[in-house]
Amino acid sequence: MQKKDIDNAVRYDLNIRGELCEGTVTFADGIVCACADSREEFSRNLEGIKEARQFTDIGCGRLELVPEGCDDFSQNLTVCRFSMASVNDIGELCKVINHYIKHGKITEVSHNEAQRCPECGKPLIPGINACMFCVKKTYLFSRALKLMKPYSRQLLISSLLLILADGCAAVVPILNRVLTDNYLAPAGGISAGAETYRGIFLIAALLILSYAGGRVLTIFSGILSNRIGSMFSNDLRLTVYDKIQTLSLTALSKKTAGDLIKRVTRDTTQIRDFFTDQGKYAIEQGLMFIIVTIILLFTSPLLTLLVLVPIPIFIVVIFKLWGYIHLRYERQWKMDSRATSILHDIIKGIRVVKSFGNEKREISKFANASEKLADVSSSNERFWSLTFPFIGFFMGAGEFLVMFIGGRMVLDGEMTLGELTQFTMFLAYLYNPIRWFSSLPRWLANAATSLIKIFEIIDEEHDLKDTLSPAPLNAGGQIVFDEVQFGYKAYEPVLEDINLTINPGEMIGLVGHSGAGKSTMINLIMRLYDTDVGSVKIDGVSLKDIDQHVLRENIGVVFQETFLFSGSVYDNIAYAKPDATYEEVIAAAKTANAHEFIMKLPDGYNTPVGENGHNLSGGERQRIAIARAVLKNPKILILDEATSSLDPETEGKIQEALNRLTKNRTTVAIAHRLSTLRNADRLVVLEHGKIAQVGSHQQLMEEKGIYYNLVMAQRQTAKVKK
Amino acid sequence: MDDTKVTQSGFLGLEFIEPGDCCFYTNPHGFIALRLNGKDYPRVKLTRAYPYTEPFAYIGIEETDDKEIGMLKNAEELPAEQFSLVRKELESRYFCPVITEVLSFKEKMGHFYFEVKIGEHKTNFAVRDISRNVRTLPDGTTLIFDMDGNRYSIPDLEKIDSKNRRKIEPFLY
Known part of the structure; x- marks a missing residue:
């Protein structure tokens, strides 16, 4: 897929008859045109067209043009059909067309969230921008090696130590050969003189020395590489964590919290393991392989070839077998998880099971799954116990062959007994690297995956860029929405044509059904997201021109759910102002009506809260949040459902605290319970992402519009509850 | 559905549209439309209740704003011509290509x-x-x-x- 096709062209994949095709919808010069398999399916200008609209069916959708004067869509013009693979792109195009209809301006389709690899066209894994098929592993690892650069000296020393240890190990078979050939079975017959004993003693001493030397070197190398590993993964963790902290919510919301945590902890560990453990082994085992092969070749080229030739075959067999075993165990794992989930379901829903008298049915369901699991696992065990002895046998076959042919060579005088002993000992050294190399692809794949994920975080561009010359903000607190349009997903505008001026010190209540766009407006004021069209201004300065840090210093927020960090009550209130004095915190708590309950806690302001801490009620948490906001002393205050889900008495206390807080501050409040907005200067009623009504409670009640209906509906439910 | 004749089913009294009362047709713009007891719905949406097990039975008929008009118990009871219309619409709305x-x-x-x-x-x-x-x-x-x-x-x-x-x-x- 090329990004710079013709202006505003997006792909679609179903022709009018619903068959798969290669199609392109273009929008240029005010004409919408759809071509499937280079045949024109649709072409029309936008005269008399009210809007372009995307209809989703099941597994597919349609792009239609809605003519003016027809509200039931029965006279729509179908532009094209598409499967869900094209839904985002078509949505973007839809937005461009509608923008053109409304404002007469052509904007470019943004392919902001690529879902397929631009090179091979395969789907991308959400949250990862690199294609698993196209990414070059050599690039990944060479880049990762650069990360290791600060440790290159230590790494070098650690590797040198390992190589020396290898050398020590390689000496052992050679000493054995000397022992056999010179003293135990020399060509001229054994001579048990004092010199022989001295020689044997010397060799024994050298053997002990090389064993001990090898061990000591390995220990030192291990200590060193562990230290490098810890420092390296610490660096990596901090880099990733730092980056995550600075990313915008848009970038973060594409990934789950669990995913991000994994990237900081698991992926960095994975990479460390690869470089420090596997990397070390790669050097060690690779070197060992080369040294041993050379020595073997010198001892007997014929025998060496005999041993080396089966190795490629052996490696291929191991690979194939791994794939097969992996599949078998995957199946067992799946059966296992199925049985577990059935059990989990039954036990969790035991009340339902019992009350419907379905115990027998559930037991047989579980028995069935359990039986299948037993079948699969016993078949796997059988497979395992049958194949592996054979593999071991074939692996040893080389040794038997060497014994047989080597033995004959010794008898024929082509080789000494010592050389044969040395040969067989080295053979064992040779198989170790091979075994290790056969598991290398798995290690490589795991590390590559982790590297991709880590680099992706490191490479993520800030989508909410700060300007180079931020304007100063002397917040008087005026907020202006100027022709704002915004949507979290490209094809679903949440807010449209929002024009609103909020005066300094004014309290605005945002009202509307769920999903009308209230929280979105708040998110835009805090610049957690940037507007698609138009701008939000504070005191005449566009948010994009204000330093984000300065902006957030001037805005205080109380959310519906208050998150308390692990720490004391004091820590949590002072979160807004880390250098707050004890007096300030108490004063803030008093303003927030929180002081009273905090003093009732045995440990007062030192009471630990948050995870593993003292359990505070919803109302208490809320008051701590208000105290936070009081301490911050912001010019602009945002209350997002600050008083919902509280009992009336607590709500009264919080309302009282909020009244103190909102005084002389520009306040934007969202509340489902309309009565809590009675102090608002103006109410803004949102409907389907547009401002439907603005006015005081009194005015809006007289208008008998949406607001009136909402109030009446709430009064009804309140009556029912009573 | 005040004046619509309906069939009732089972003790819960589920109501269905009589195949004889309704008439599906293609409107001049190519969309499927319905005439039910003299009332015209210029474009309707057909939805399967059991898409995998009963692809042509229990078909919900909705207006374009998702308001349900009624439910067909078995589309195959419709006259052949109408059934093929309904079938075509359902098959195009439910896209599930067969992997060969x-x-x-x-x-x-x-x-x-x-x-x-x-x-x-x-x-x-x-x-x-x-x-x-x-x-x-x-x-x-x-x-x-x-x-x-x-x-x-x-x-x-x-x-x-x-x-x-x-x-x-x-x-x-």
């Missing part, structure tokens, strides 16, 4: 990449969380849900080449 050949099946990072042939058309897609997104229906059809929200079906797995079938099979239980 699996060209390759590979795992990358817990995502499973399929390269398949649908008729003569080659395409590829990826499936996340494969144990959840590959399902076997009681009639043996295998359904695959890809990451984009598309569905694919393999009516008979035995017809898929054995190498790829063996790779897929462990996920089917």
Whole structure:
């Protein structure tokens, strides 16, 4: 897929008859045109067209043009059909067309969230921008090696130590050969003189020395590489964590919290393991392989070839077998998880099971799954116990062959007994690297995956860029929405044509059904997201021109759910102002009506809260949040459902605290319970992402519009509850 | 549905539209429309209640704003011409292409990449969380849900080449 096709062209994949095709919808010069398999399916200008609209069916959708004067869509013009693979792109195009209809301006389709690899066209894994098929592993690892650069000296020393240890190990078979050939079975017959004993003693001493030397070197190398590993993964963790902290919510919301945590902890560990453990082994085992092969070749080229030739075959067999075993165990794992989930379901829903008298049915369901699991696992065990002895046998076959042919060579005088002993000992050294190399692809794949994920975080561009010359903000607190349009997903505008001026010190209540766009407006004021069209201004300065840090210093927020960090009550209130004095915190708590309950806690302001801490009620948490906001002393205050889900008495206390807080501050409040907005200067009623009504409670009640209906509906439910 | 004649079913009194009372037709703009007891609905939406097990029975009929007009108990009871109209509409609304050949099946990072042939058309897609997104229906059809929200079906797995079938099979239980 090329990004710079013709202006505003997006792909679609179903022709009018619903068959798969290669199609392109273009929008240029005010004409919408759809071509499937280079045949024109649709072409029309936008005269008399009210809007372009995307209809989703099941597994597919349609792009239609809605003519003016027809509200039931029965006279729509179908532009094209598409499967869900094209839904985002078509949505973007839809937005461009509608923008053109409304404002007469052509904007470019943004392919902001690529879902397929631009090179091979395969789907991308959400949250990862690199294609698993196209990414070059050599690039990944060479880049990762650069990360290791600060440790290159230590790494070098650690590797040198390992190589020396290898050398020590390689000496052992050679000493054995000397022992056999010179003293135990020399060509001229054994001579048990004092010199022989001295020689044997010397060799024994050298053997002990090389064993001990090898061990000591390995220990030192291990200590060193562990230290490098810890420092390296610490660096990596901090880099990733730092980056995550600075990313915008848009970038973060594409990934789950669990995913991000994994990237900081698991992926960095994975990479460390690869470089420090596997990397070390790669050097060690690779070197060992080369040294041993050379020595073997010198001892007997014929025998060496005999041993080396089966190795490629052996490696291929191991690979194939791994794939097969992996599949078998995957199946067992799946059966296992199925049985577990059935059990989990039954036990969790035991009340339902019992009350419907379905115990027998559930037991047989579980028995069935359990039986299948037993079948699969016993078949796997059988497979395992049958194949592996054979593999071991074939692996040893080389040794038997060497014994047989080597033995004959010794008898024929082509080789000494010592050389044969040395040969067989080295053979064992040779198989170790091979075994290790056969598991290398798995290690490589795991590390590559982790590297991709880590680099992706490191490479993520800030989508909410700060300007180079931020304007100063002397917040008087005026907020202006100027022709704002915004949507979290490209094809679903949440807010449209929002024009609103909020005066300094004014309290605005945002009202509307769920999903009308209230929280979105708040998110835009805090610049957690940037507007698609138009701008939000504070005191005449566009948010994009204000330093984000300065902006957030001037805005205080109380959310519906208050998150308390692990720490004391004091820590949590002072979160807004880390250098707050004890007096300030108490004063803030008093303003927030929180002081009273905090003093009732045995440990007062030192009471630990948050995870593993003292359990505070919803109302208490809320008051701590208000105290936070009081301490911050912001010019602009945002209350997002600050008083919902509280009992009336607590709500009264919080309302009282909020009244103190909102005084002389520009306040934007969202509340489902309309009565809590009675102090608002103006109410803004949102409907389907547009401002439907603005006015005081009194005015809006007289208008008998949406607001009136909402109030009446709430009064009804309140009556029912009573 | 005040003046609509309906059939009632079972003790809960579920009501259905009589096949004789309704008439499906194609409106001048190519959309399926309905005349029911003299009332015209210039464009309607047909929805399956049991898309996998009863593709042509229990069909919900809705207006374009999703308001339900009523439910057809069995579309096959409609006159042949109308049934074929309903069938065509349902089949175009429910897009679930049949995979005729699996060209390759590979795992990358817990995502499973399929390269398949649908008729003569080659395409590829990826499936996340494969144990959840590959399902076997009681009639043996295998359904695959890809990451984009598309569905694919393999009516008979035995017809898929054995190498790829063996790779897929462990996920089917």
